[in-house]
Amino acid sequence: MGKIQLKKVTKKFGDTQVIPPLDLTIEDGEFTVFVGPSGCGKSTLLRMIAGLEDLTSGEVAIDDTDATNTPPAKRGLAMVFQSYALYPHMSVRKNIAFPLRMAKMDPAEQNRRIEAAAAALNLTDYLDRRPGQLSGGQRQRVAIGRAIVREPSAFLFDEPLSNLDAALRVGMRLEICEMHKRLQTTMIYVTHDQVEAMTMADKIVVLQAGVIEQVGSPLELYHTPRNVFVAGFIGSPKMNLITGAEAAKHNAETIGIRPEHIDVSATKGTWSGRVGVAEHLGSDTFFHIHDTGLGDMITVRAPGEVSFNTGDTIHLTPRTDQMHRFDAKGLRIA
């Protein structure tokens, strides 16, 4: 079991309120991602769940039991750190065994679990090496191995893939997802990368300045962002946000239209502008369009075969049924 509840938790560092009163429930077995820009309090929140950071007020409950004053060692949670935080003086085997040794588990059972974890993570050949002799990806596997052997009630990941190169990151992302499908254990994952959030999460918690902006499934957030912040944060490339006269035409303070919901044409359309940079990904091309008279630059996602040169005039037609409207407070208008 691994149901985690935050009840009116707050955190102050000195006089600075990092987390205003916040409520959140993470159901057993759920893969929850905390996402937000740096400094939004997502790591602090995770560390409060872990017990590494004290609460200023409020309550953390694990499986409906108040754990606010339980030390991290007794919460039954496992954590994977961004820096891996392996014990450099121990072999891989001893690193993975450490939590079991702390739990004074029977050595035969310890070995069985270590062997199983090593096999699952392709670490069998490296068990006698020191962390310093491993690559970044292997170190991350060891950190994950150390977390899974103790069969925790929940896994906490603090930006675990940030130190890996792009190719490895995609691979590890899949492995973590597969691990979640296999173990069905609660996982809380902190990242500033919205692509990671979208691809991995059952539930995304978008945070800004310690406040939860929206909680929902990846597609809920994509299709019905609750406010301008979430609209701009979720999705890549970013949603185009337009204010002023064009928004007023749609009875809104701000309108948002995603790059993939704008059709392009060389001859006619609702808006027109000049092509700036074109980013060719092969399957798609992203055009950055200037001089549309809509304020900011507009980004459009077109099929890969569509071709415009820098400086060409381009006509844009937004699909109005896919348009998002926000009021003066930045909240979604239904």
Place this chain on the structure above:
Amino acid sequence: MARSITNNRKALNTAIAWTIGLLIFFPILWTILTSFKTEAQAIADPPIFLFFDWTLENYAVVQERSNYTRFLMNSIIIAGGSTLLGVIIAVPAAWSMAFVPSNRTKDILLWMLSTKMLPAVGVLYPIYLIFIKMGLLDSRIGLTVILMLINLPIIVWMLYTYFREIPGEILEAARMDGASLRDEILYVLTPMAIPGIASTLLLNFILAWNEAFWTLNLTAAKAAPLTAFIASYSSPEGLFYAKLSAASTMAIAPILILGWFSQKQLVRGLTFGAVK
């Protein structure tokens, strides 16, 4: 462009380094040489450098006149005991200062160091009186405790510096893995800080070994270490340079040998953290 050093320049640097090294080492070398001379040769003018009749007579006399082994044992017990005791007290202190600092931590560190700025003689009377009252005068325990207290600020400072180099996330990982505070210090922090702890032990052993002010003032016979052994040869009967030198050589030999074999460790420990 990388800075290139010509061979001439290298040779010059080497020569300068050797000169400075020998200059620093010369008094010790001279003491060792003198210990093998006769008393007459020892005070000869002009001084004789190498071409004298090498003799072990002084060592024989010194060994006959005083019990070297007893002084040596006292030195080992006092220096070793005070260093061990100091580290046992300093590890938790440095841990808390490095990993759970309060806004007073810097002040406490500075205050501890400030005790080293006071001339020792300033507290000789009170400490002497306390030692009399407690019956600690001329006892190994008394000296062990006083030398531990004298060196404790340095031990804490050194350990604090080494601990600061250890990433806090590793200790947090240990906590998440179910380690108690004791487990965390014993299985994670200490093994990672071994190079730092070793050089702290070594340096403080040397400091305690060479400490003369307190060892001379608070001992008479029973607990007297090698410093007292040397001092006993600058006697009122007149100076016997050769015998004094023999006694000094015998006193510094153990620490010199220890230092020689652990020089790598010492240098590494003292520059630990300077270059990552």
